Amino acid sequence: SQQGEEDPQALSIQEGENATMNCSYKTSINNLQWYRQNSGRGLVHLILIRSNEREKHSGRLRVTLDTSKKSSSLLITASRAADTASYFCATGRSQGNLIFGKGTKLSVKP
Amino acid sequence: EAGVAQSPRYKIIEKRQSVAFWCNPISGHATLYWYQQILGQGPKLLIQFQNNGVVDDSQLPKDRFSAERLKGVDSTLKIQPAKLEDSAVYLCASSLDPPDTQYFGPGTRLTVL
Numbered sequence: 731s732q733q734g735e736e737d738p739q740a741l742s743i744q745e746g747e748n749a750t751m752n753c754s755y756k757t758s759i760n761n762l763q764w765y766r767q768n769s770g771r772g773l774v775h776l777i778l779i780r781s782n783e784r785e786k787h788s789g790r791l792r793v794t795l796d797t798s799k800k801s802s803s804l805l806i807t808a809s810r811a812a813d814t815a816s817y818f819c820a821t822g823r824s825q826g827n828l829i830f831g832k833g834t835k836l837s838v839k840p
Numbered sequence: 841e842a843g844v845a846q847s848p849r850y851k852i853i854e855k856r857q858s859v860a861f862w863c864n865p866i867s868g869h870a871t872l873y874w875y876q877q878i879l880g881q882g883p884k885l886l887i888q889f890q891n892n893g894v895v896d897d898s899q900l901p902k903d904r905f906s907a908e909r910l911k912g913v914d915s916t917l918k919i920q921p922a923k924l925e926d927s928a929v930y931l932c933a934s935s936l937d938p939p940d941t942q943y944f945g946p947g948t949r950l951t952v953l
Contacts, residue, residue, distance in 0.1 A: 772945055775942065778940070778941060826888065827896055828873075828942065830883050
């Protein structure tokens with residue numbers, strides 16, 4: 731079963747714009763992670779935020795976590811064509827395995 | 841540092857045949873995971889190993905799927921017999937310490953005809 735639900739399912743923006751993706755989940759978590767998957771390739775880890783953290787930054791990425799609302803958001807600033815990919819949120823359980831959502835397809839047009 | 845290796849990259853079989861996938865995790869990673877990713881969906885965990893012991897196989901269809909991790913390093917995932925709905929990408933991942941970052945291999949794309 732899938733725990734996370736990403737919103738929107740698809741997003742199309744112009745290069746240079748910001749992209750925001752949201753994730754909601756159902757049960758308590760140990761951490762929440764965001765992954766990127768380019769067409770036909772494996773998953774690449776982007777950022778991990780622990781359940782006791784509220785915000786985290788990594789380069790052009792900003793992640794927020796609201797455990798009271800069971801939601802997270804991923805912001806990509808100044809997007810590039812190379813950011814075109816599917817983005818998945820995954821909730822981390824205590825034993826380490828992940829439950830993934832269905833993903834958001836981001837298209838960045840040059 | 842070498843990443844997670846998987847083979848084969850692609851496999852086409854007919855239903856009721858058997859198939860096996862191989863994974864070599866990053867050196868020193870104690871935890872290994874197998875995920876199934878059906879087109880248009882996120883990956884779903886099939887089985888998690890810690891060294892050569894099983895931590896979680898609650899979503900592994902045990903009547904047809906089996907997995908082993910001999911000597912706590914390489915792992916194989918087998919499907920026997922395959923069904924049409926098994927068509928998917930099978931991803932292997934490894935991590936140093938759970939719960940933490942998982943590193944994924946390129947996956948094996950299985951097509952069952």
